Amino acid sequence: MAFSKKTSGGATAQVQLPANASAQRGLWELQVFAHDGASVRDARTAFAVAQPTARFKGDYAVNTQQLRVALPIKTGSTGRYEARGTLYATGPGKLLRPVSQGHVVDWFARGGGILILDFDQSHVPPGYGAPFEVRHLELHDQTRLGPIEIRDRGVRF
16 A cells, blocks of 8 residues: 655555455454654554445425425435434524534335434524534445445535
8 A cells, every 4th residue: 555645744545445345244444554764653443334325315305494304315225224414503703503413214125215304493502593504414324334425515504
């Protein structure tokens, strides 16, 4: 494996996973031994690998009054799918700030369905409100223990 140095001082590398990586349950571990001539590093991290069994379709529907977002998903296999995201609200100075997190889980057959992500209105502080934005939107396949899709920004309403 070859590293490429970044201008920030860090380094990146691309690693080829074994062909059967997405069929294995549980976490994988990456361990790197590095030596730059002056120091030696040994780093480990755990991560999940999953087949892309589902995806967000993207045509979200929102209910601004109830802080509810309908997330249609397309599934390639039957499974238990979870969506999670962070609700940002506009506050003083018209800056978006995180105010609530939401999670929803449901079983779907092959084809898909809709996950309804609700946010608790009591988490929105006084002086905060629309426009709202769902960020850090994630789709997980709980039957295969892995993240499938991650979007930094999901929907603004």
